[in-house]
Amino acid sequence: MTTTRSRLVPRTVVAAGVLPATIAVAGAVLIRGWRDELPASVATHWGLNGTPDDFAGPVAVALFVGGFGVVAAAVGAVLAVLAHRDGLLGRSVAAVTAGTTAFVTVLTTSLVADQRGLADAGEAGIGPVPIVGSLAAAVIVAAVAGWMVPPGSERPASGLPADAPRLQVESDERVVWTRSVATGSYGVVVLVAGVGVTVVSSLLARQWWLLGLAAALAVLAVLMYSVTVTVDRHGLTVRGRFGWPRLRTPIEQVDHAAVAEVHPIRHFGGYGYRIAAFGPLRGASGFILRGGQGLVVDRADGRRSVVVVDDAETAAGLLNGLVQQRL
Template structure:
């Protein structure tokens, strides 16, 4: 199977789609120049009425600049993590979906002002936000589908372990023996407090400002937070599985035949990954590594046959790594 088109598809999904969304938005706004007021409403206060304005040209520059910035971000991230197909799709969906949402929101709000002599007192229509969000989600799905599902490179040979990782342990697993290791993993302490506080502040702002769509957004954030920051990690003869404890989603599975070896590494969330959650390391010894960073401390590090690396912060990571290596020894004859 050839994979020469994979990098092109990844760049088109993560950078091309944002540029396309921005270009369409700029063309529409400039095309309506003669129908729009000289000052377009661009910001709404807590009472839902317009309190910020800008020229047609400024609005067009806003759309184009935002799209260009996210396209550049998508290009850089895709090139940095191109060995990881899952992260590539996530990057593409985020950059394309976010740009489409912002572009659609600005365009739809501008469209509501066509034919007006003055935008003073214009109220923020809630359906516009819902429509823009729906379009953003649709474009995000399109980007994820367009991005390659397999890495562009072939099977990579194992190199030295990253700094701080221990030599791969190994448990002996007998023929016919069935073994399972499973542990819950979650976020606690300061990260959890920040997430809860952020969601609460968003909800309060929505109630005080009578912006019910903001309140709805805070509820969505609360559900996503609960789903993303509490998982169950399982190692068995199928490989490594990470599953959300609340809904069974998100789910990440790496089959045993895609695993080269497992080890244990100490993770510092902010320094190594820039925060908590599903993260990708951009610098340092774990550069290019993706996975669930829910707290600091020991983590299971899985090196895949495609050259990518996955990390999951979980207690007793050494046992999980040892079992994976034992299963690899039994099935393939070596780690």
């Protein structure tokens, strides 16, 4: 555990700071290196009809790419180090910082690269390839950054607190607790609004690829509309209505379970699969389909899983009983 601790901060700095800064500086150097092949001012923004409507000098573009990346990396590194003890939070900050920087850098660099050899940047076109390519690059870089930051592991396993709910489980007894939970009405409003806004923007802007994004959002919303929570000899399992997504916390990894009041917007910033950025559950991750009592599972590795479900008290008691039975 001590080795993980000492390596955690440097790894976080590399993932959230050094990695995005390097990508941004590399993009800036490339763009500056092409300045002799580029028009005096390059297109930097396109209107809805696909013709460029804003221009800048190549050196200014290079400075923007490098400057954006360096500032984002500095802010990201500080935030990620501050959050690196809070479960998945440090990992998420690193992934978002590195991914966003990669998206901006790759998009700008590839749009500028396409303008090499043009006499007039007014002829510069824009196609789906740079956008899709930079999204793909962003996802890959975000995954690498996230992989580099291990989930925070500094909350020591504390064992079962005296006041924790607990159900006695006999050695030969067969037990299971299961309950399904559906997205609350506020959550449905938020999800429908999200899909609706994407569809309307797509139609207004005639950006048809946005319809694909709306469809993907709708599919995710349907898959996560309701989940089934099961506590049994295997541990805690949360399963979507159609079997996916499926998250399992094995019983060997459960330190103890408790019940907590969950505020979706205030602490988790919305509904669905979420990581808490604020509040007492900071760093905990799991399914927040509505507000209310949630089952909170502290894992032996310091991570925290949370799921809002009715009768979480019984679920927590049974998990604690099953953990005690194994001892």
